[in-house]
Amino acid sequence: MSDSNVTTSLRLLHIRVLSPYLLTLPKSDPRRSSPPPSITGSPAIDLELYTYFALLIRDFINPWYRLVTNDQDLCTEIVSLLTLVVQRIQKRMCDDIDWTELLLISVPKLLTLHYQDYRQAKSRLHMDHASGSASLGELFHGMQPHFALQPVPNQEAEYLRLLTASILKVLLDPKDYESDAVRHLMREILSNVVLANLIESLADPYTIHMIICKLCENYADKLDNLESTGQMAETYFSAVTNETESSSQQTSSPAPDDSVTSIQAALIDAQNQQLMDNTPPIDERTTTKKEGEGLSTRLRRLKERQNELPEEEALEDVTNEERTHKRRPFSFGYITLQLLLAPIRSLWLSLTVLFTNSQERYQKIHQHKKRTRHMRLVEPSMQFMRIAFLLEDRPILQWAWQMIAMFVWPLVRVFGGGVLVDKFLELSILHVLSEDHIAYYLRCGRDLLWPDGVFLRKADPSTPLQREYMRVRAERLLTASLPLSLVKVLFDTTDLNEIQSHIHATIEPLQNKYINKHLLYLLVDLVASKIIPELVQSDFYP
Structure with missing residues (x-):
């Protein structure tokens, strides 16, 4: 549409x-x-x-x-x-709000804490000092307790009501906020309809996998090619998909119609008549010899004769052209010079394009006036990447990481590279928060809350088979989207099936809905405190 x-x-x-x-x-x-x-x-x-x-x-x-x-x-x-x-x-x-500080410092630190606590809770689950927790969610809640997730009936709804009421106290006019009907109606719309359903939907691993598939949809053809060529092991879902595609292709090709058959027969007769007009008379002995041949053999020979005629005509045209035009003298030196200069010319053009683009990009970044007062904006994100990809389990990569952090990165910062990186990241954040992107985020949120125009609670829940298919699809799309050079460095392998297992371990801390709610409520608290700093002031509450 x-x-x-x-x-x-x-x-x-x-x-x-x-x-x-x-x-x-x-x-x-x-x-x-x-x-x-x-x-x-x-x-x-x-x-x-x-x-x-x-x-x-x-x-x-x-x-x-x-x-x-x-x-x-x-x-x-x-x-x-x-x-x-x-x-x-x-x-x-x-x-x-300083969005650069929020998205490049606060959020990566929160994600790093979430990953560390999840893996620590998972390692302690079956130990004696697991505090008697019966599940991973309970043990994680003991490490990251949150008021909204206390084991009390309707605790989440009550927490969101209190948070929304505090926000409305700041945003609404005093006369509107003092009206009980207006305050309660606005509170229920924002807390029970918007926030509660967004948290419930975004905490679901099925939604997270759908978002990953949406972001990596450009790599779907590459993934299908990898599966079809055997570079990635086929699963039950890929087999079902291939079977469905083949059956759809068979059903999409209709049976030949009688009218089409009659038209084809008429065209064959016309071709035969044209060939008979252009071919010389045939000896009677040859005719007698071919009488026993089938119709398919005759049609094949007629087709070969038809293909030979355009070649003969083209040959005659070339001969006539050569006769009318005088041949150019053959210059061995000219061709040798072209062969020698072609790589040099290609290299020069490539360097010119690269230098021009890099200069334009450099000038744009250099002229950008930095808005945030924070420095070293790349370090929290790199720390999260180190924790997420389990670099601590690979000693050689961990050593290389530390050497870069101790020697290479300080030199880059001394010669002005750190400022350029900070400006580049700030420009990237401004691009992500542009008008078109915000409209896209709102559209995605609408699709989450009202899929196909129907509210989320009224829609049919996803089946276990659909959830498993979406998980495998998301992991494989992430595998296909990563460059092989980066994969070789991170995982020390080029086997796509092993890479998928590493991707599974990377996104495993986002596979538990109850644990994901801890992360989302912390994000809600963080964003609310940034937008409305009055919420964290001691004199705000009576």
């Missing part, structure tokens, strides 16, 4: 749910086609936000509110309050 069709369909959803009175106006009325009031100043982001508002009201307000009245004032008031909350969050996110 094209972007214009998607925009039109979402616009119709907005009108039908948020402004149904517009449907009563004539089609020529400009109010039907005029855009709604701007929220963020970006049409793409506003389109996604209004879609969220329409889906929230359609699924959680209209089912009970339409039973009471058909008045549209409540929905209009909810949209205006949500718009106010979004605008004030946007202002704080643009003016107060």
